Amino acid sequence: MMKAGSNVSRARRRRKETLTGLLFVAPALVGFLVFYLLPTLRAIQISLTDWNLMRAPKFVGFANYTKLLGDENFWHSAWVTFAYVLYNIPIQTALGLLLAVLSDRLARAVSLRAVIIAPYLISNVVAALVWLMMLDPILGLVNGFLEIVGIGRQGFLASPDQAMVSVAAISTWRHTGLTALLFYAGLQAIPRHLYEAARLEGAGEWTMFHRITLPLLRPVLAFVLVTSLIGSFQVFDVIAVATAGGPSNSTRVILWYIYENAFKFNKMGYASAISVVLFVTLILVTLLQMRLLKADQSDLT
Amino acid sequence: MKTITPQAALGYLVLAVFVFLSLLPLWMALKIALTHPSDVYTSAASLTPETFTLGNFLRVMGLPSDIELTASRASPIDFMLALRNSVIYTALTVSGQIFFSALAAYAFARMSFPGRDLLFFAFLAATMIPSMVLFIPNFILVKQLGLLNTFTGLVAPTILMTPFAVFFLRQFFLSSPKELDEAARLEGASQFQIFWRIALPIQKGPIATLGILLAIQSWNEFFWPFLVGRDASVRVMAVALSDFMSQTGRGNPDWSGLMAAIVLSIIPVITLLVVFGRQIVESLQTSGMK
Structure with a gap:
């Protein structure tokens, strides 16, 4: 039998818990509303205007989006970004997988993984500057080496044909360790008795890799591909420091194009429209990838 | 006793190459940082500094140093x-x-x-x-x-x-x-x-x-x-390094000063990695950063 008094006190306690819970969440909620939710909505709103921050924004409907469709520079930047992703992702994923399998088999000391992750823990800015030095035509070690072996000095970041590949190589250098680390963690979950x-x-080793490791690693592979792809589409720091979108716009990726429009030409509306298109594209790519890789299913049952 | 198969030997070799390539650029940054600015271009293919100086570190820290640069090449960054x-x-x-x-x-x-x-x-x-x-x-x-x-x-x-x-x-x-x-x-x-x-x-x-x-x-x-945060009063290290590069010009930047600043800027991160390597590796393994 329930007494009326305990009902009342339970309701009071619940009300108190609600209040305390909301108080606990309040600061984070303010941060979320002001710096995540509101700006997302505002980005969409700004994308429908013509706004240089000097005058009041002028509503222009979908004009920015229709302009985008005919903007050669936009399509060029989309193509450049796509090329970057193509250079970066397959090599980085393959190298990461190789590194993970090798360290799982031969060297499981945590210190090896700590060394491998070091390039990821230094900033993009430092990575870009150090590689600018390494790839420099005159004082760079890489060109010094290429000259000794008889290939001759290359332009790398200063060459319109090689700049994008060079930026991709820098990203690969910085991220392969992290990719390897995630694969390594995935490998630990595969029961040893299968091997x-x-x-x-x-x-043989190859058969085991092909028939056991790869299928059982699929959920991790999906996670790595989704996150590294999303990251790759948003490459910015290395480009800002190493090439500033050049030479001859050969590294003007989407994010650099958005940055130029927003902060160099003060076209906030147009820049926001591109960023919204990028956002939608990323969501679609993610959904497609999850679908193709059946990310939510494991073969380990 | 375990014998090392040729396959395993090849595997160790590949691992060694990975470790070498991961650390090489950082080593080269240290090498340039320890080289006198006037010798930077003469020893490009060498892995060790030909002349050894701590002057670059001293001057980027604003301390007296024996290295004098002309005003046009001197660092505009504090x-x-x-x-x-x-x-x-x-x-x-x-x-x-x-x-x-x-x-x-x-x-x-x-x-x-x-x-x-x-x-x-x-x-x-x-x-x-x-x-x-x-x-x-x-x-x-x-x-x-x-x-x-x-x-x-x-x-x-x-x-x-x-x-x-x-x-x-x-x-x-x-x-x-x-x-x-x-x-x-x-x-x-x-x-x-x-x-x-x-x-x-x-x-x-x-x-x-x-x-x-x-x-x-x-x-x-x-x-x-x-x-x-571009103003010097609030400008953080990463931004300062990138400004340093764009302000000293792409033609003839102060490489040894820049690399000395870079080495100084990554010391805290490398220290954390050395001391807390296990925690960092294990948490990145399970969550990934971000």
Whole structure:
């Protein structure tokens, strides 16, 4: 039998818990509303205006979006970004996987993984500057080496043909360790007895990799591909420091194009429209990738 | 005894190459930093400095040094000021973000209130938004509030929360025992006292790990400080380094000075990696940064 008094006190306690809970969440909620939710909505709103921050914004409907469709520079930057992703992702993923499998088999000391992750823990800015030095035509070690072996000095970041590949190589240098680390964690979840059984049946390293490791690593692979792809589409820091979008706009990726429009030409509306298009594209790419890789299913059942 | 197969030998060789290539650029930065500016171009293909000097470190720290550069090549950047700014920016961001995110994470994990799950889902969904979408409106907001080139403007978007920090901490609060909370509540402790005296100290380990990750991330942050903190009085190290490069010209930059500044700027991160290598590696393995 329930007494009326305990009902009242329970309701009071619940009300108190609600109030305390909201108080606890309040500062983070303010941060979320002011710096995440509101700006997302505002970005969409600004994208429908013509606004240089000097005068009041003028509503122009979807004009920025229709302009975008015919903007050669936009399509060029989309293409450049796509090329960057193509250079960066497959090599970085393959190298990361190789590194993870090797350290899982041969060297499981945490110190090795700490060394491998070092390039990721220094900033993009430092990575870009150090590689500017490494790839410099005169004092760079890479060109010094290429000259000794008889290939000859290359322009790298200063060459319109090689700049984007060079930026991708810098990103690969910085991120391969992290990719390897995530794969390494995934490998730890694969039961060892599967390998022992396969070995008893005479399977070689390649067969085991192909038949056991790769299928069971698929959820991790999906996670790594989704996150690194999203990151790649937003490459900015290295470009800002190493090439500033050049030479001859050969590294003017989407984010650099947005940055130029917003902060150099003060076209806030147009820049916001591009950023909204990028946002929608990223969501679509993510959904597509999850679907293709069946990210939510594991073969380990 | 284990014999090393040719396959394994090849594997070790590949690992060695990975380690070598991971560290080579950093080694070369140190080499150039230890080279006299006038010798930088003469020993490009060498892995060790031909002349050895600490002068570059001294001069970027603003100390007397035997290296004199002509005015056109001398650094226009005050690196000690930038270092101080990076320390302030990092300390504010990390302490604020952890405290407020922990409060929210604790509430999400331990209390029930209407809208809790919806709110948490919204926080999670926010991780999907590209930073550029947020940066334009956030820049405009900070500008309109007159907070450009202030530490307030610099830390505003990250001091109250990031979705990652809330998510990270909530997992730990979910798994910690509830009995202590109950006991303290019976003794009349307030919810905040329970959080501050019991829940938070139990999670010392994860909080320290998060602190290390966030400190490295804040120390390296470039885009937002690049937009709102260009004035020397608040300019952080990452922005100062990039300005240094663009201001001394691409033709003949002060490479040895720049590399000395870079080496100084990564010492805190490398120190954290040496001391807390295991925590960093293990937390990145399970969560990934961001």
